Amino acid sequence: MAETPSGMLNSIGLQGPGVNDFAQNDLVWLKSVGARVLASIAGNTAGEYADVAAVLRASPAFDAVVGIEVNISCPNVANRGLVFACDPLSAAKVIALVREKLPRDIPIFAKLSPDVTDIVEIARACVNAGADGLTMINTLLGMVIDTDLLRPQVAGVTGGLSGPAIRPVAVRAIWQVRAAMLEGRIPTVPIIGVGGVRTGDDALQLVAAGASAIQVGTATFNDPSAPIRVNAELAAALQDKGFARFSDAVGIAHTRLDPRR
Ligand SMILES: Cc1cc2nc3c(=O)[nH]c(=O)nc-3n(C[C@H](O)[C@H](O)[C@H](O)COP(=O)(O)O)c2cc1C
Numbered sequence: 001m002a003e004t005p006s007g008m009l010n011s012i013g014l015q016g017p018g019v020n021d022f023a024q025n026d027l028v029w030l031k032s033v034g035a036r037v038l039a040s041i042a043g044n045t046a047g048e049y050a051d052v053a054a055v056l057r058a059s060p061a062f063d064a065v066v067g068i069e070v071n072i073s074c075p076n077v078a079n080r081g082l083v084f085a086c087d088p089l090s091a092a093k094v095i096a097l098v099r100e101k102l103p104r105d106i107p108i109f110a111k112l113s114p115d116v117t118d119i120v121e122i123a124r125a126c127v128n129a130g131a132d133g134l135t136m137i138n139t140l141l142g143m144v145i146d147t148d149l150l151r152p153q154v155a156g157v158t159g160g161l162s163g164p165a166i167r168p169v170a171v172r173a174i175w176q177v178r179a180a181m182l183e184g185r186i187p188t189v190p191i192i193g194v195g196g197v198r199t200g201d202d203a204l205q206l207v208a209a210g211a212s213a214i215q216v217g218t219a220t221f222n223d224p225s226a227p228i229r230v231n232a233e234l235a236a237a238l239q240d241k242g243f244a245r246f247s248d249a250v251g252i253a254h255t256r257l258d259p260r261r
Contacts, residue, residue: 119177208253
């Protein structure tokens with residue numbers, strides 16, 4: 001990992017014990033403590049995503065799973081390493097295959113990459129292929145060079161940029177997709193917002209752009225209880241601003257555009 005201004009670059013890959021171990025051990029433990037699990041899945045080929053979903057479904061603790069997030073920001077080994085999230089056809093194929101493996105009442109969220117020319121096009125492909133919601137955004141591809149050694153600072157050369165530095169990109173991506181939904185260009189589905197959230201006010205920006213739920217990633221590195229604090233701060237901010245219900249604030253900024261535009 002490398003520090004960056006207001007963020008960090010990571011190239012740790014997808015560490016974990018593997019889906020079989022997760023399904024037999026971690027998920028069973030999560031169920032035993034009453035957790036509601038939104039499980040993130042990944043694969044090297046479209047078929048592998050479906051296999052991972054099938055292993056989860058077969059777990060004795062599958063009833064703890066309330067939804068599946070499909071991390072399509074992985075290179076497609078069968079297609080020159082082109083990242084699934086950067087190609088509407090590959091993204092749609094993954095979502096359709098995963099959808100087939102899961103019961104209808106388990107929502108699927110496609111997690112999108114901001115590293116595309118038109119994120120609305122990818123969102124449309126995923127929703128049309130059966131995604132019940134979208135998570136935005138994954139990290140941005142970045143790179144840091146160590147100026148003493150004059151070589152890339154992370155072993156993977158490039159890495160994923162996260163933290164407050166990327167929050168404006170997350171707000172923009174959520175805004176664009178929500179706008180497309182409001183204009184009927186793509187079907188309306190819920191958006192989970194993620195990217196650079198450290199405070200309740202940060203979360204409120206993503207909500208006002210169109211997110212119905214918030215994830216907190218990098219901020220947990222220096223404050224492991226950040227999600228709980230952000231939740232409380234967001235609730236207080238909404239109350240201060242007179243919102244009776246959280247849902248009234250979702251996408252509110254779309255109704256408040258500056259008339260001078
Ligand atoms: C160390 C680290 C590991 C991550 N691993 C994953 C992952 O396995 N799957 C995934 O979909 N996103 C992963 N992400 C991306 C985050 O979930 C999130 O989309 C991104 O970091 C932006 O949010 P943040 O600024 O709150 O961290 C990772 C991020 C970091 C910093």
